[in-house]
Amino acid sequence: MSAVRIIAHIPCGDTVLVAEARGMREGLPYFGWNEAPAGLYTATQLREAGLSAAGLDPRALLVFRHRKPYARQTVAELFAVADAVERPVPSQAQQVSRLRNLQYAMRARRTCVDCAEEKxxxxxxxxxxxxxxxxxxxxxxVEVAA
Ligand SMILES: [Zn+2]
Structure with missing residues (x-):
């Protein structure tokens, strides 16, 4: 890992975040774990905050490795939280349909392919x-093998 860092200017809503990044990757500044400035969220963090990343351009990248030795490098896009809009609440019909799909999937997971019984x-x-x-x-x- 090189020690050369860059100063990134990241547009975020009406302001610009200035932060020290590890470098540029795919045309975006990238940060290590716990290094991204406040105001940048991953898609998962946006979702947890009730916001949506739909239609947003990533402003930076988060690059990190998991602790497990087999885990590869993970790259996550970071979005400006100030540009995110609230996630639309699913309609009654969408909620009913999701629940029905979930019940259908769970029935399939409990059904045996041989006797076709639901367990x-x-x-x-x-x-x-x-x-x-x-x-x-x-x-x-076992009988065949014997
Ligand atoms: Zn069975």
């Missing part, structure tokens, strides 16, 4: 079979 637990995603069907199949495998 009171989610079947494993690897086999999509309920425990009894999986047990039958495993005992058949």
């Amino acid at each position: 009171d637990y989610c079947v494993p995603t690897s086999t999509r079979q309920c425990w009894s069907c999986l047990e039958i199949e495993m005992s058949n495998d």
